[in-house]
Amino acid sequence: MAKPTLLLIDGNSLAFRAFYALYNQVDRFTNHEGLHTNALVGFNNLLDKIVDPFHPDKVLVAWDAGKSTFRTTKFDNYKGNRDKTPSELVEQFEPLRKMVALHGIKNYELIDYEADDIIGTTAKMGEAAGYSVTIVTGDRDMRQLVSEDIKVLITVKGVSEVDEYTVAKVAEVYDGLTPNQIVDVKGLQGDSSDNYPGVPGIGEKTAIQLIKEHHSIPELYERLDDMKKSKRKENLITYKADAMMSLDLARIRTDAPLTISLDDLDYQGIDYQALVEFYQHLDFKQQLVKLANMGYVIGGGQADVAGQDATVTPTDLQVEVRELTANNLAHIEELGNEVTFYLELDGENYHTAAPVAFVIGNAAHGYFASRDIELLYQKTPLNAVLTDEKVVKNVFNAKAVIVALKRLDVALNNIGFDLLLVAYLLDTNDNNNDLGALAQQNDYYAVQTDEEVYGKGAKFAIPEVDADLFEHLARKAMAITNLKDPLMAKLTAHAQLDLYTDIERPLSMVLAEMESTGITVDANHLLEMRSKFAERLSELEQQIYNQAGEEFNINSPKQLGIILFEKMGLKPIKKTKTGYSTAVEVLEQLSDVPVVESILRYRTLAKIQSTYIEGLLRVIHGSDSKVHTRYLQTLTQTGRLSSVDPNLQNIPVRIEEGRQIRSAFVPSQPGWKIFSADYSQIELRVLAHITGDKHLQEAFIHDEDIHAATARRIFGLAPEETVDPNMRRQAKAVNFGIVYGISDFGLAKNIGTDRKTAKAIIETYFNEYPGVRTWSEAVIAQAKQDGFVETVAHRRRYLPDINARSFNLRSFAERTAMNSPIQGSAADIIKIAMIRMQTALKEAGMQTKMLLQVHDELIFEAPAEEMATLHEMVPRIMDSAMQLDVPLKVETHEGLTWYDAK
């Protein structure tokens, strides 16, 4: 029969390990009260991964009782060089003990002894009583306790992985020594971290060798006379007292006067229900999700930022869902004037994915699910409800549902609550596109993630069993329904209701229309470009092989680095984590070498070929010769949109050969043209507005060339002096730098000067534009106090690192504190303009279609006869989108293709 098990855990050493494993992110791990939790997180992982599955018969976590022990009495300097324990860790010790207790484990400490000695003594007790003993620690010296019945697990990297030490493993590491000889090795070697001396000149290697020969320190000294004369012998004699003392300090006690016995150590098992409350206090959401899914009731809730109690919903909520069929559609007519609707697609691209099932319902009347997609578009009561302007529809990702339904020729009208959009506005970090994950982040646990239910990658499959699918869909719908009130209340508390109802929600309708409309791409034009590029690329390829003297993969930075910097002996200017950098800025400094020039040329063309020509050809829809991008409205940290599948916000423009790609973007109808309108210097105008700086505002009010105006100021030019192009270039870099949250280092790198000069330029800038300096300081101070910054439309960005101890993290947060209100307010403005634009086009009965948004510009297609109207109307709407203290300026262009609209 197997022996009973005794598990002994070194609380102190593991708490330190856990704390320092996540130390660089210590400020990321805090609960709502500001308590640091990084050591708690790590310790909890350890308990989860090692202790709970082990399920020991008896178990103990040992702690140090205080700083002074019998060892400090014997040797004043014992552990004397240790830094003071950081307060961020000290505050976690009490909760750590509580966590241990809730896991059904005894905590123990003993005055005058260290945790090691408690473990040593208990281990021997257990061994004698016939237990199989396992010790978990981060302290390698504990290996001295290993025996036939005692093994030691030492944590490696972090705390969740361990190395197991048995007698055989110790012998392997210590060259044949036994575990109890480790203290003799330590006695000779000393220990710098515990700060005891050993014998000078003897390190681990020599110590092991000496102990191997003489078995122990006392035996070594008995035979010391036989040792031939040497410096080592001299040291051994001189420092005998140190060696004997170190031996004593290194030895873990196995006879500590414990006040507990093995009877006190029975493993009690985990008190899950009590853990729920504890994890809620610590804000351990992941753990709560796990418990919720095990069926434990998550109740109560912690106060959130706005001071309301978060609603936390138990996972074992009753789910009643009925199948909707053509025969029971009458239920739909009884739902009333507010419903939740959720449409499931078989893929993430809603322009192409097939609808597979849906659910509709509300709290009062229950939920109805079906796989019968026809019910949506046939003339049914369901179709009527979706279209009905008087029935409010609560959804998750309105834009996706609107586009998908539009493909079925169904209009979805009157969107109320959009869970995806609202959660994003409340916290841009909640930008997960999975309903389950997002609900859980908002303390609602009665719904799983799609990955949990459907699987991912090759395993992705919608359940075939109706009951399984319908339950998941109903749970999603209920999450939307139940999160509406608490999240809308938060929006109001954050003064973000208008941002939602007047900007983001109407914008999602506008974007749905733009995406559905799509933009026509001339595939033949791209195919012609592809052949030309292919020819030039293969010529370049041969030329590079000749110049390099061998064939290699030019697309591999690794292979290229070897060719350039090893084989050809060029001077590496910059390194990356993995080797030599071969980025443009490096290659440009070497461009007098012929092969480097060819490679730069190759890179440019290969990028255009693979990303733009071939990439674009892949995503043209066969049915309408158009590309339909998806704008991600809930992703960026600043409030900008992003664009995927394909990304139409990074089509080349700066280099002529790339710019040619734009000539493949054409109007969808003969006789139509492409029209574009872009804001001029919108971010700097926003800067002038929110900083209130008079000089900056003056420049815009007088419609000056802003970079030239800045150049005049920072270089102190007299009115009659002209701004030379180099001055203007540098001033432009400074203006950009200010928007990005300037640093002397960054500016110096950008304009190719030294840091000192850059610093002086920045100083002059702030003196010339004092309002900018005042604002920068104020916005950072405000962020440090509130933890977030805001745009003009109350869009929020939380900056958890703004008070971090790490210079890097903190500096980054400070730069974003300056940049986000600027970039984000510009985003607010163009979003308002887009909504008004769409309305104005409809009201004017025009055929013009708004197609694309590229951060500060809008692209349209329109009949040639509407061009004149657009040149007047579009700038008028765009420049009046928001009233600032400086004018907004808009420039317009038209042409037969996007390329020509310049």
Add this chain to the structure above:
DNA sequence: CAAATCACG
């Protein structure tokens, strides 16, 4: 699946 590179505002 991360890293490197390069396209845009």
Add this chain to the structure above:
DNA sequence: ACGTACGTGATTTGA
């Protein structure tokens, strides 16, 4: 003394 410009997405390598 630290080591940085802000925000994105797509492609290709290579562990």
